[in-house]
Amino acid sequence: MDSVARIRRTMAFQACDRPPVIAQVFAHAALACGRSVDAYVASGVVAAACQIEARARYGYDAVFAVLDLTLEAEAAGGEVQSRRGVYPAVARPPLAPDDDFRRLTIPDPRTAGRLPMALEMATCLRDACGDEALVVGLVQGPMTLAVQFLGIEKALFLAADDPDRFLQLLDYTAAVGKAFGLAQLAAGAHLVLVFEPAACPEVVPPGLFREMIGPRLKWLFGAFTKAGAIGNWLHIAGKTGAVLPHYVALGADIGNFDYCVDPEALLEALGDSRLCLDGNIKSLSFVTDSAADVEREARQLLNVFDRRGGFILSSGCEIPPESQEATIAAMVRTALAWKSGQSEV
Amino acid sequence: MPPELESLVQALTEGEREQSLRIVADLVSGGMPSVDIITGGIEKAMAALDKKCTAEQFNLLEIMLAGRAVMAVIRRLFPDDAALPAVRGNVVVAVLEGDIHDIGKAILKIVLTGNRFHVIDCGKDVSVAAVISAAAQCGAAAVCVSGLISSVIPQVRALKPALARAGLAHVRVLAGGAALKQCTVAALNVDHVGQTAFDAVAYLESMTPAVVCHG
Numbered sequence: 404m405d406s407v408a409r410i411r412r413t414m415a416f417q418a419c420d421r422p423p424v425i426a427q428v429f430a431h432a433a434l435a436c437g438r439s440v441d442a443y444v445a446s447g448v449v450a451a452a453c454q455i456e457a458r459a460r461y462g463y464d465a466v467f468a469v470l471d472l473t474l475e476a477e478a479a480g481g482e483v484q485s486r487r488g489v490y491p492a493v494a495r496p497p498l499a500p501d502d503d504f505r506r507l508t509i510p511d512p513r514t515a516g517r518l519p520m521a522l523e524m525a526t527c528l529r530d531a532c533g534d535e536a537l538v539v540g541l542v543q544g545p546m547t548l549a550v551q552f553l554g555i556e557k558a559l560f561l562a563a564d565d566p567d568r569f570l571q572l573l574d575y576t577a578a579v580g581k582a583f584g585l586a587q588l589a590a591g592a593h594l595v596l597v598f599e600p601a602a603c604p605e606v607v608p609p610g611l612f613r614e615m616i617g618p619r620l621k622w623l624f625g626a627f628t629k630a631g632a633i634g635n636w637l638h639i640a641g642k643t644g645a646v647l648p649h650y651v652a653l654g655a656d657i658g659n660f661d662y663c664v665d666p667e668a669l670l671e672a673l674g675d676s677r678l679c680l681d682g683n684i685k686s687l688s689f690v691t692d693s694a695a696d697v698e699r700e701a702r703q704l705l706n707v708f709d710r711r712g713g714f715i716l717s718s719g720c721e722i723p724p725e726s727q728e729a730t731i732a733a734m735v736r737t738a739l740a741w742k743s744g745q746s747e748v
Numbered sequence: 749m750p751p752e753l754e755s756l757v758q759a760l761t762e763g764e765r766e767q768s769l770r771i772v773a774d775l776v777s778g779g780m781p782s783v784d785i786i787t788g789g790i791e792k793a794m795a796a797l798d799k800k801c802t803a804e805q806f807n808l809l810e811i812m813l814a815g816r817a818v819m820a821v822i823r824r825l826f827p828d829d830a831a832l833p834a835v836r837g838n839v840v841v842a843v844l845e846g847d848i849h850d851i852g853k854a855i856l857k858i859v860l861t862g863n864r865f866h867v868i869d870c871g872k873d874v875s876v877a878a879v880i881s882a883a884a885q886c887g888a889a890a891v892c893v894s895g896l897i898s899s900v901i902p903q904v905r906a907l908k909p910a911l912a913r914a915g916l917a918h919v920r921v922l923a924g925g926a927a928l929k930q931c932t933v934a935a936l937n938v939d940h941v942g943q944t945a946f947d948a949v950a951y952l953e954s955m956t957p958a959v960v961c962h963g
Contacts, residue, residue: 484848489899492848555851559809560816563763606808641926662930687930690898723898 406464424738432457447520451527468525478515512586529591540587544599548576603641624654661719689726694733760793763813815858837889842870849896894925
Protein backbone atom coordinates (compact mmCIF):
# COMPACT_ATOMS: atom_id res chain seq x y z
CA MET A 404 0.00 0.00 0.00
CA ASP A 405 1.49 3.37 -0.92
CA SER A 406 1.44 6.27 1.51
CA VAL A 407 -1.26 8.26 -0.25
CA ALA A 408 -3.62 5.27 -0.27
CA ARG A 409 -2.79 4.63 3.40
CA ILE A 410 -3.64 8.21 4.33
CA ARG A 411 -6.78 8.28 2.19
CA ARG A 412 -8.02 5.11 3.90
CA THR A 413 -7.13 6.47 7.33
CA MET A 414 -9.04 9.67 6.63
CA ALA A 415 -12.02 7.49 5.69
CA PHE A 416 -11.62 5.35 8.83
CA GLN A 417 -10.90 2.26 6.73
CA ALA A 418 -8.46 -0.48 7.69
CA CYS A 419 -4.81 -0.15 6.63
CA ASP A 420 -1.72 -2.32 6.68
CA ARG A 421 -0.37 -0.04 9.43
CA PRO A 422 -1.06 3.41 10.85
CA PRO A 423 0.39 6.28 8.82
CA VAL A 424 3.23 8.22 10.38
CA ILE A 425 4.10 11.79 9.43
CA ALA A 426 7.13 13.57 10.83
CA GLN A 427 6.44 17.29 10.64
CA VAL A 428 9.94 17.96 9.41
CA PHE A 429 10.81 21.15 7.56
CA ALA A 430 14.36 22.49 7.97
CA HIS A 431 15.35 19.42 9.96
CA ALA A 432 15.35 17.70 6.58
CA ALA A 433 18.23 19.98 5.58
CA LEU A 434 20.30 19.35 8.69
CA ALA A 435 19.70 15.59 8.40
CA CYS A 436 21.14 15.76 4.88
CA GLY A 437 24.19 17.82 5.81
CA ARG A 438 22.75 21.06 4.43
CA SER A 439 22.08 24.30 6.27
CA VAL A 440 18.80 25.95 7.20
CA ASP A 441 19.94 28.94 5.09
CA ALA A 442 20.33 26.76 2.00
CA TYR A 443 16.97 25.11 2.66
CA VAL A 444 14.94 28.33 2.83
CA ALA A 445 16.69 29.86 -0.18
CA SER A 446 15.81 27.28 -2.84
CA GLY A 447 12.74 25.19 -3.58
CA VAL A 448 14.85 22.70 -5.47
CA VAL A 449 17.35 22.26 -2.63
CA ALA A 450 14.55 22.06 -0.06
CA ALA A 451 12.74 19.42 -2.14
CA ALA A 452 15.93 17.37 -2.43
CA CYS A 453 16.36 17.53 1.36
CA GLN A 454 12.74 16.46 1.92
CA ILE A 455 13.15 13.51 -0.44
CA GLU A 456 16.45 12.41 1.09
CA ALA A 457 15.12 12.72 4.64
CA ARG A 458 12.06 10.66 3.79
CA ALA A 459 14.23 8.00 2.20
CA ARG A 460 16.23 7.87 5.41
CA TYR A 461 13.35 7.83 7.90
CA GLY A 462 10.59 6.10 5.90
CA TYR A 463 7.59 8.22 6.94
CA ASP A 464 4.51 8.79 4.80
CA ALA A 465 4.61 12.47 3.79
CA VAL A 466 6.88 15.20 2.55
CA PHE A 467 6.25 18.91 3.02
CA ALA A 468 6.47 21.54 0.30
CA VAL A 469 7.29 24.03 3.02
CA LEU A 470 10.22 26.43 3.22
CA ASP A 471 9.39 28.65 6.21
CA LEU A 472 6.53 30.73 7.56
CA THR A 473 7.42 34.16 6.20
CA LEU A 474 6.55 33.57 2.55
CA GLU A 475 3.10 35.17 2.53
CA ALA A 476 4.23 38.24 4.52
CA GLU A 477 7.21 38.72 2.22
CA ALA A 478 5.03 38.34 -0.87
CA ALA A 479 2.59 40.92 0.52
CA GLY A 480 5.37 43.50 0.86
CA GLY A 481 6.72 42.84 4.34
CA GLU A 482 10.40 42.90 5.14
CA VAL A 483 11.91 39.54 5.96
CA GLN A 484 15.13 39.25 7.88
CA SER A 485 17.44 36.33 7.08
CA ARG A 486 19.17 34.96 10.14
CA ARG A 487 22.06 32.54 9.91
CA GLY A 488 21.20 29.04 11.03
CA VAL A 489 17.55 29.71 11.89
CA TYR A 490 14.36 30.42 9.98
CA PRO A 491 13.87 33.93 8.58
CA ALA A 492 11.63 36.28 10.54
CA VAL A 493 9.26 39.09 9.58
CA ALA A 494 11.17 42.26 10.48
CA ARG A 495 8.52 44.69 9.21
CA PRO A 496 4.91 43.59 8.73
CA PRO A 497 3.40 44.40 5.33
CA LEU A 498 0.32 46.19 6.66
CA ALA A 499 -0.65 48.92 9.12
CA PRO A 500 -3.93 49.18 11.06
CA ASP A 501 -5.03 52.23 9.05
CA ASP A 502 -4.69 50.53 5.66
CA ASP A 503 -7.83 50.03 3.59
CA PHE A 504 -7.97 46.23 3.69
CA ARG A 505 -10.58 46.16 0.91
CA ARG A 506 -8.19 47.62 -1.63
CA LEU A 507 -5.16 45.40 -1.20
CA THR A 508 -3.73 43.29 -3.98
CA ILE A 509 -3.55 39.52 -3.59
CA PRO A 510 0.09 38.47 -4.14
CA ASP A 511 0.41 36.35 -7.28
CA PRO A 512 1.89 32.98 -6.23
CA ARG A 513 3.64 32.67 -9.60
CA THR A 514 5.64 35.87 -9.17
CA ALA A 515 5.53 37.34 -5.66
CA GLY A 516 8.53 36.96 -3.36
CA ARG A 517 9.51 33.37 -2.72
CA LEU A 518 6.02 31.95 -3.35
CA PRO A 519 7.20 30.56 -6.73
CA MET A 520 9.95 28.67 -4.89
CA ALA A 521 7.33 26.89 -2.80
CA LEU A 522 5.44 25.97 -5.99
CA GLU A 523 8.64 24.69 -7.56
CA MET A 524 9.24 22.64 -4.43
CA ALA A 525 5.75 21.11 -4.64
CA THR A 526 6.32 20.16 -8.27
CA CYS A 527 9.73 18.62 -7.55
CA LEU A 528 8.28 16.61 -4.69
CA ARG A 529 5.30 15.35 -6.67
CA ASP A 530 7.49 14.45 -9.64
CA ALA A 531 9.80 12.49 -7.38
CA CYS A 532 7.20 10.88 -5.11
CA GLY A 533 4.12 10.43 -7.27
CA ASP A 534 1.67 8.80 -4.88
CA GLU A 535 4.39 6.99 -2.96
CA ALA A 536 4.41 9.79 -0.40
CA LEU A 537 1.82 12.41 0.44
CA VAL A 538 2.96 15.82 -0.81
CA VAL A 539 1.69 18.38 1.70
CA GLY A 540 1.45 22.06 0.83
CA LEU A 541 0.97 24.69 3.49
CA VAL A 542 -0.74 28.03 3.85
CA GLN A 543 -1.13 30.00 7.02
CA GLY A 544 -4.68 30.49 8.16
CA PRO A 545 -6.51 33.84 7.98
CA MET A 546 -6.01 34.66 11.67
CA THR A 547 -2.33 33.72 11.66
CA LEU A 548 -1.70 35.81 8.56
CA ALA A 549 -3.63 38.72 10.09
CA VAL A 550 -1.34 38.55 13.11
CA GLN A 551 1.73 38.32 10.90
CA PHE A 552 0.60 41.07 8.50
CA LEU A 553 -0.04 43.63 11.27
CA GLY A 554 1.94 42.38 14.26
CA ILE A 555 0.20 40.46 17.02
CA GLU A 556 -0.66 43.37 19.32
CA LYS A 557 -2.08 45.55 16.57
CA ALA A 558 -4.05 42.66 15.09
CA LEU A 559 -5.61 41.60 18.37
CA PHE A 560 -6.45 45.16 19.40
CA LEU A 561 -8.05 45.75 16.00
CA ALA A 562 -10.16 42.61 16.48
CA ALA A 563 -11.42 44.00 19.79
CA ASP A 564 -11.70 47.70 18.88
CA ASP A 565 -12.98 47.57 15.31
CA PRO A 566 -14.41 44.14 14.48
CA ASP A 567 -15.82 45.23 11.10
CA ARG A 568 -12.42 46.32 9.82
CA PHE A 569 -10.84 43.24 11.33
CA LEU A 570 -13.25 41.11 9.30
CA GLN A 571 -12.09 42.95 6.18
CA LEU A 572 -8.53 42.04 7.11
CA LEU A 573 -9.51 38.39 7.61
CA ASP A 574 -11.22 38.39 4.21
CA TYR A 575 -7.99 39.64 2.67
CA THR A 576 -5.72 37.15 4.45
CA ALA A 577 -8.08 34.29 3.62
CA ALA A 578 -7.94 35.33 -0.05
CA VAL A 579 -4.12 35.37 0.12
CA GLY A 580 -4.19 31.84 1.55
CA LYS A 581 -6.69 30.65 -1.03
CA ALA A 582 -4.63 31.89 -3.98
CA PHE A 583 -1.42 30.37 -2.59
CA GLY A 584 -3.10 27.09 -1.64
CA LEU A 585 -4.76 26.63 -5.02
CA ALA A 586 -1.42 27.29 -6.72
CA GLN A 587 0.23 24.64 -4.55
CA LEU A 588 -2.44 22.11 -5.49
CA ALA A 589 -1.95 22.95 -9.16
CA ALA A 590 1.81 22.55 -8.70
CA GLY A 591 1.45 19.03 -7.34
CA ALA A 592 0.49 19.05 -3.66
CA HIS A 593 -2.01 16.34 -2.71
CA LEU A 594 -3.49 18.57 -0.05
CA VAL A 595 -2.85 21.85 1.70
CA LEU A 596 -2.32 22.03 5.44
CA VAL A 597 -3.83 25.18 6.91
CA PHE A 598 -1.55 26.27 9.74
CA GLU A 599 -3.56 28.46 12.09
CA PRO A 600 -1.88 28.67 15.52
CA ALA A 601 -3.19 32.18 16.14
CA ALA A 602 -6.73 30.75 16.24
CA CYS A 603 -5.91 28.68 19.32
CA PRO A 604 -8.27 29.17 22.29
CA GLU A 605 -5.20 30.28 24.24
CA VAL A 606 -4.95 33.26 21.88
CA VAL A 607 -8.55 34.20 21.03
CA PRO A 608 -11.87 33.53 22.76
CA PRO A 609 -14.13 30.78 21.34
CA GLY A 610 -16.69 33.35 20.12
CA LEU A 611 -14.13 35.04 17.91
CA PHE A 612 -13.05 31.66 16.53
CA ARG A 613 -16.65 30.65 15.83
CA GLU A 614 -17.87 33.89 14.31
CA MET A 615 -14.85 35.41 12.59
CA ILE A 616 -12.27 32.72 11.84
CA GLY A 617 -14.39 29.60 11.36
CA PRO A 618 -16.39 30.84 8.33
CA ARG A 619 -13.19 31.82 6.54
CA LEU A 620 -11.55 28.46 7.23
CA LYS A 621 -14.66 26.79 5.82
CA TRP A 622 -14.42 28.94 2.71
CA LEU A 623 -10.75 28.01 2.27
CA PHE A 624 -11.35 24.29 2.69
CA GLY A 625 -14.28 24.43 0.28
CA ALA A 626 -12.04 25.98 -2.35
CA PHE A 627 -9.30 23.38 -1.84
CA THR A 628 -11.76 20.51 -2.06
CA LYS A 629 -13.20 21.94 -5.27
CA ALA A 630 -9.68 22.16 -6.68
CA GLY A 631 -9.06 18.47 -6.09
CA ALA A 632 -7.33 18.28 -2.71
CA ILE A 633 -7.56 14.72 -1.41
CA GLY A 634 -8.44 16.11 2.01
CA ASN A 635 -8.18 19.16 4.23
CA TRP A 636 -5.82 19.41 7.19
CA LEU A 637 -6.31 21.98 9.95
CA HIS A 638 -3.34 22.52 12.22
CA ILE A 639 -3.81 24.64 15.32
CA ALA A 640 -1.14 24.24 17.98
CA GLY A 641 -1.73 24.58 21.71
CA LYS A 642 -4.72 23.70 23.89
CA THR A 643 -7.33 23.08 21.21
CA GLY A 644 -9.55 20.60 23.07
CA ALA A 645 -12.47 23.05 23.00
CA VAL A 646 -12.39 23.68 19.23
CA LEU A 647 -11.31 20.32 17.76
CA PRO A 648 -14.89 18.93 17.82
CA HIS A 649 -15.87 21.73 15.39
CA TYR A 650 -13.24 20.99 12.74
CA VAL A 651 -15.39 18.59 10.69
CA ALA A 652 -18.12 21.22 10.33
CA LEU A 653 -15.47 23.57 8.93
CA GLY A 654 -14.56 21.03 6.25
CA ALA A 655 -11.40 19.61 7.81
CA ASP A 656 -10.64 15.92 7.35
CA ILE A 657 -7.47 15.88 9.47
CA GLY A 658 -7.04 17.80 12.71
CA ASN A 659 -3.68 18.18 14.35
CA PHE A 660 -3.60 18.06 18.15
CA ASP A 661 -0.68 19.25 20.22
CA TYR A 662 1.07 17.58 23.15
CA CYS A 663 -0.98 19.53 25.69
CA VAL A 664 -4.27 17.96 24.52
CA ASP A 665 -5.01 14.73 26.38
CA PRO A 666 -5.80 11.99 23.80
CA GLU A 667 -8.33 10.17 25.98
CA ALA A 668 -10.22 13.37 26.80
CA LEU A 669 -10.15 14.34 23.14
CA LEU A 670 -11.66 11.02 22.09
CA GLU A 671 -14.46 11.54 24.57
CA ALA A 672 -15.06 15.10 23.36
CA LEU A 673 -15.13 14.00 19.72
CA GLY A 674 -17.70 11.27 20.29
CA ASP A 675 -18.55 9.71 16.94
CA SER A 676 -16.96 12.54 14.93
CA ARG A 677 -15.11 11.33 11.85
CA LEU A 678 -12.23 13.73 12.26
CA CYS A 679 -8.94 12.01 11.48
CA LEU A 680 -6.45 13.02 14.16
CA ASP A 681 -2.79 13.75 13.77
CA GLY A 682 -0.47 14.07 16.75
CA ASN A 683 0.69 14.50 19.39
CA ILE A 684 4.22 13.70 20.56
CA LYS A 685 5.74 16.76 22.21
CA SER A 686 7.95 18.53 19.67
CA LEU A 687 10.69 19.16 22.19
CA SER A 688 10.87 15.43 22.99
CA PHE A 689 12.62 14.98 19.66
CA VAL A 690 15.36 17.30 20.90
CA THR A 691 15.71 16.43 24.56
CA ASP A 692 14.34 12.92 25.16
CA SER A 693 15.76 9.51 24.35
CA ALA A 694 14.64 7.32 21.45
CA ALA A 695 13.19 4.92 24.01
CA ASP A 696 11.08 7.72 25.50
CA VAL A 697 9.68 8.68 22.10
CA GLU A 698 9.02 5.04 21.23
CA ARG A 699 7.11 4.61 24.50
CA GLU A 700 5.02 7.70 23.79
CA ALA A 701 4.33 6.54 20.23
CA ARG A 702 3.18 3.11 21.44
CA GLN A 703 0.85 4.72 23.97
CA LEU A 704 -0.75 6.85 21.26
CA LEU A 705 -1.15 3.94 18.88
CA ASN A 706 -2.77 2.00 21.70
CA VAL A 707 -5.25 4.76 22.46
CA PHE A 708 -6.37 5.12 18.85
CA ASP A 709 -6.06 1.53 17.69
CA ARG A 710 -9.73 0.68 18.02
CA ARG A 711 -11.09 3.99 16.71
CA GLY A 712 -8.81 4.33 13.71
CA GLY A 713 -8.58 7.66 11.91
CA PHE A 714 -5.18 8.35 13.42
CA ILE A 715 -1.86 9.48 12.01
CA LEU A 716 1.09 9.17 14.35
CA SER A 717 2.95 12.46 14.42
CA SER A 718 4.33 15.24 16.55
CA GLY A 719 2.14 17.91 18.15
CA CYS A 720 3.79 20.61 16.05
CA GLU A 721 6.89 21.03 13.91
CA ILE A 722 9.80 18.77 14.80
CA PRO A 723 12.55 21.32 15.59
CA PRO A 724 15.43 21.49 13.11
CA GLU A 725 18.00 20.55 15.77
CA SER A 726 16.16 17.33 16.73
CA GLN A 727 18.04 14.08 17.16
CA GLU A 728 17.70 11.70 14.24
CA ALA A 729 17.33 8.76 16.65
CA THR A 730 14.12 10.14 18.16
CA ILE A 731 12.46 10.70 14.78
CA ALA A 732 13.55 7.25 13.66
CA ALA A 733 12.05 5.78 16.85
CA MET A 734 8.64 7.34 16.14
CA VAL A 735 8.63 6.09 12.55
CA ARG A 736 9.90 2.63 13.47
CA THR A 737 7.11 2.22 16.03
CA ALA A 738 4.40 2.96 13.46
CA LEU A 739 6.01 0.80 10.79
CA ALA A 740 6.07 -2.19 13.15
CA TRP A 741 2.53 -1.65 14.45
CA LYS A 742 -0.18 -4.06 13.40
CA SER A 743 -3.74 -2.90 13.80
CA GLY A 744 -5.45 -4.76 16.64
CA GLN A 745 -2.24 -5.32 18.56
CA SER A 746 -3.20 -2.76 21.20
CA GLU A 747 -1.58 -3.43 24.53
CA VAL A 748 -3.47 -3.53 27.78
CA MET B 749 -13.65 47.65 49.22
CA PRO B 750 -15.22 50.98 48.11
CA PRO B 751 -17.68 50.43 45.25
CA GLU B 752 -15.62 52.67 42.93
CA LEU B 753 -12.63 50.38 43.39
CA GLU B 754 -14.80 47.35 42.74
CA SER B 755 -15.94 48.99 39.50
CA LEU B 756 -12.32 49.67 38.60
CA VAL B 757 -11.35 46.04 39.18
CA GLN B 758 -14.21 44.92 36.96
CA ALA B 759 -13.41 47.42 34.22
CA LEU B 760 -9.74 46.46 34.24
CA THR B 761 -10.37 42.71 34.12
CA GLU B 762 -12.78 43.24 31.24
CA GLY B 763 -10.16 45.27 29.40
CA GLU B 764 -12.28 48.43 29.36
CA ARG B 765 -9.54 51.04 29.06
CA GLU B 766 -11.61 54.21 28.72
CA GLN B 767 -14.00 53.23 31.48
CA SER B 768 -11.05 52.39 33.76
CA LEU B 769 -9.51 55.79 33.12
CA ARG B 770 -12.81 57.54 33.88
CA ILE B 771 -13.14 55.69 37.19
CA VAL B 772 -9.54 56.50 38.10
CA ALA B 773 -10.11 60.18 37.34
CA ASP B 774 -13.09 60.15 39.73
CA LEU B 775 -11.07 58.37 42.41
CA VAL B 776 -8.18 60.82 42.14
CA SER B 777 -10.46 63.87 42.21
CA GLY B 778 -12.16 62.35 45.25
CA GLY B 779 -8.80 62.34 47.02
CA MET B 780 -7.82 58.69 46.89
CA PRO B 781 -3.99 58.34 46.95
CA SER B 782 -2.44 56.76 43.88
CA VAL B 783 -0.86 54.00 45.92
CA ASP B 784 -4.31 52.92 47.18
CA ILE B 785 -5.58 52.75 43.61
CA ILE B 786 -2.65 50.52 42.72
CA THR B 787 -3.03 48.15 45.66
CA GLY B 788 -6.84 48.19 45.86
CA GLY B 789 -7.58 48.35 42.14
CA ILE B 790 -4.78 47.19 39.89
CA GLU B 791 -3.41 44.47 42.14
CA LYS B 792 -6.90 43.11 42.77
CA ALA B 793 -7.55 43.11 39.03
CA MET B 794 -4.28 41.23 38.44
CA ALA B 795 -5.33 38.69 41.08
CA ALA B 796 -8.70 38.26 39.35
CA LEU B 797 -6.94 37.74 36.01
CA ASP B 798 -4.61 35.23 37.64
CA LYS B 799 -7.65 33.24 38.76
CA LYS B 800 -9.12 33.44 35.28
CA CYS B 801 -5.87 32.28 33.80
CA THR B 802 -6.75 28.62 34.27
CA ALA B 803 -6.31 25.96 31.65
CA GLU B 804 -9.48 26.56 29.63
CA GLN B 805 -10.33 30.19 30.40
CA PHE B 806 -7.11 31.94 29.51
CA ASN B 807 -6.72 33.67 26.22
CA LEU B 808 -4.14 36.12 25.06
CA LEU B 809 -6.61 38.66 23.67
CA GLU B 810 -8.40 39.16 26.98
CA ILE B 811 -5.12 39.37 28.87
CA MET B 812 -3.78 41.93 26.39
CA LEU B 813 -6.89 44.08 26.63
CA ALA B 814 -6.72 43.98 30.42
CA GLY B 815 -3.00 44.70 30.25
CA ARG B 816 -3.59 47.69 28.01
CA ALA B 817 -6.14 49.08 30.48
CA VAL B 818 -3.80 48.45 33.43
CA MET B 819 -0.87 50.18 31.74
CA ALA B 820 -3.06 53.15 30.77
CA VAL B 821 -4.09 53.58 34.41
CA ILE B 822 -0.49 53.26 35.63
CA ARG B 823 0.65 55.85 33.10
CA ARG B 824 -2.15 58.19 34.21
CA LEU B 825 -1.22 57.81 37.88
CA PHE B 826 2.55 57.89 37.36
CA PRO B 827 3.22 59.87 34.18
CA ASP B 828 6.64 60.26 32.54
CA ASP B 829 7.86 56.87 33.76
CA ALA B 830 7.72 57.95 37.40
CA ALA B 831 8.61 55.03 39.67
CA LEU B 832 5.79 52.94 41.12
CA PRO B 833 5.46 53.16 44.90
CA ALA B 834 6.74 50.33 47.13
CA VAL B 835 8.33 48.37 44.30
CA ARG B 836 8.84 44.72 45.22
CA GLY B 837 12.05 44.28 43.28
CA ASN B 838 13.74 44.73 39.94
CA VAL B 839 13.21 42.08 37.28
CA VAL B 840 15.03 41.83 33.96
CA VAL B 841 12.99 40.41 31.07
CA ALA B 842 14.41 39.32 27.72
CA VAL B 843 14.05 37.16 24.63
CA LEU B 844 17.42 35.59 23.88
CA GLU B 845 19.48 35.73 20.72
CA GLY B 846 17.96 33.97 17.72
CA ASP B 847 14.36 34.43 18.87
CA ILE B 848 12.34 37.45 17.84
CA HIS B 849 8.92 36.47 19.23
CA ASP B 850 8.29 38.84 22.11
CA ILE B 851 4.57 38.74 22.81
CA GLY B 852 5.13 36.47 25.82
CA LYS B 853 7.64 38.95 27.19
CA ALA B 854 5.20 41.83 26.62
CA ILE B 855 2.51 40.03 28.62
CA LEU B 856 4.95 39.17 31.40
CA LYS B 857 6.06 42.79 31.57
CA ILE B 858 2.48 43.97 32.06
CA VAL B 859 1.72 41.35 34.70
CA LEU B 860 4.94 42.10 36.59
CA THR B 861 4.33 45.85 36.47
CA GLY B 862 0.73 45.41 37.62
CA ASN B 863 2.07 43.50 40.60
CA ARG B 864 4.53 46.28 41.54
CA PHE B 865 7.73 44.83 40.14
CA HIS B 866 10.03 47.22 38.33
CA VAL B 867 10.77 45.76 34.92
CA ILE B 868 13.96 46.28 32.93
CA ASP B 869 13.17 45.19 29.38
CA CYS B 870 16.25 44.07 27.43
CA GLY B 871 14.20 43.50 24.28
CA LYS B 872 14.36 40.55 21.89
CA ASP B 873 17.18 38.74 20.11
CA VAL B 874 19.60 39.78 22.89
CA SER B 875 22.78 38.09 24.09
CA VAL B 876 23.27 36.43 27.45
CA ALA B 877 26.01 39.02 28.13
CA ALA B 878 23.53 41.89 27.65
CA VAL B 879 21.09 40.26 30.07
CA ILE B 880 23.82 39.77 32.71
CA SER B 881 24.94 43.36 32.28
CA ALA B 882 21.36 44.64 32.77
CA ALA B 883 20.91 42.44 35.84
CA ALA B 884 24.15 43.76 37.37
CA GLN B 885 23.32 47.36 36.60
CA CYS B 886 19.86 47.35 38.22
CA GLY B 887 20.50 44.95 41.07
CA ALA B 888 17.93 42.53 39.71
CA ALA B 889 16.17 40.02 41.92
CA ALA B 890 15.38 37.87 38.93
CA VAL B 891 15.89 37.40 35.21
CA CYS B 892 12.92 36.15 33.17
CA VAL B 893 13.44 34.81 29.66
CA SER B 894 10.67 33.95 27.22
CA GLY B 895 11.27 31.63 24.27
CA LEU B 896 9.09 30.46 21.42
CA ILE B 897 11.74 28.41 19.64
CA SER B 898 13.78 25.58 21.09
CA SER B 899 17.09 26.71 19.60
CA VAL B 900 17.49 29.22 22.46
CA ILE B 901 17.69 26.44 25.07
CA PRO B 902 21.53 26.35 25.17
CA GLN B 903 21.55 30.08 25.94
CA VAL B 904 18.95 29.67 28.68
CA ARG B 905 21.13 26.94 30.20
CA ALA B 906 24.08 29.32 30.14
CA LEU B 907 22.36 32.06 32.14
CA LYS B 908 22.92 30.78 35.68
CA PRO B 909 26.62 30.00 35.20
CA ALA B 910 27.11 33.40 33.59
CA LEU B 911 25.32 35.11 36.49
CA ALA B 912 27.49 33.20 38.95
CA ARG B 913 30.66 34.24 37.14
CA ALA B 914 29.49 37.86 37.40
CA GLY B 915 28.98 37.51 41.16
CA LEU B 916 25.19 37.39 40.71
CA ALA B 917 24.49 33.81 41.82
CA HIS B 918 21.63 35.08 44.02
CA VAL B 919 19.64 36.27 40.97
CA ARG B 920 16.80 33.87 40.22
CA VAL B 921 16.30 32.72 36.63
CA LEU B 922 12.79 32.05 35.32
CA ALA B 923 11.82 30.72 31.89
CA GLY B 924 8.54 30.58 29.99
CA GLY B 925 7.02 30.78 26.52
CA ALA B 926 5.75 28.14 24.12
CA ALA B 927 9.03 26.26 23.69
CA LEU B 928 10.63 26.74 27.08
CA LYS B 929 7.55 25.78 29.08
CA GLN B 930 7.80 22.28 27.60
CA CYS B 931 11.09 21.83 29.50
CA THR B 932 11.84 20.96 33.09
CA VAL B 933 13.70 23.20 35.52
CA ALA B 934 16.64 20.79 35.39
CA ALA B 935 16.74 20.64 31.59
CA LEU B 936 16.93 24.42 31.38
CA ASN B 937 19.14 24.89 34.45
CA VAL B 938 16.81 27.59 35.81
CA ASP B 939 15.01 28.18 39.10
CA HIS B 940 11.50 28.08 37.73
CA VAL B 941 9.60 27.30 34.53
CA GLY B 942 6.36 29.29 34.32
CA GLN B 943 3.39 27.93 32.40
CA THR B 944 1.91 31.46 32.33
CA ALA B 945 3.01 34.99 33.22
CA PHE B 946 0.95 34.79 36.41
CA ASP B 947 2.73 31.60 37.35
CA ALA B 948 6.06 33.44 37.11
CA VAL B 949 4.76 36.27 39.30
CA ALA B 950 3.47 33.77 41.87
CA TYR B 951 6.95 32.25 42.01
CA LEU B 952 8.55 35.66 42.51
CA GLU B 953 6.03 36.50 45.22
CA SER B 954 6.72 33.20 46.95
CA MET B 955 10.37 34.05 47.28
CA THR B 956 11.38 35.44 50.63
CA PRO B 957 11.11 39.23 50.81
CA ALA B 958 14.86 39.41 51.36
CA VAL B 959 15.49 37.80 48.00
CA VAL B 960 12.80 39.72 46.14
CA CYS B 961 14.01 43.07 47.37
CA HIS B 962 17.68 42.32 46.88
CA GLY B 963 19.41 45.33 45.44
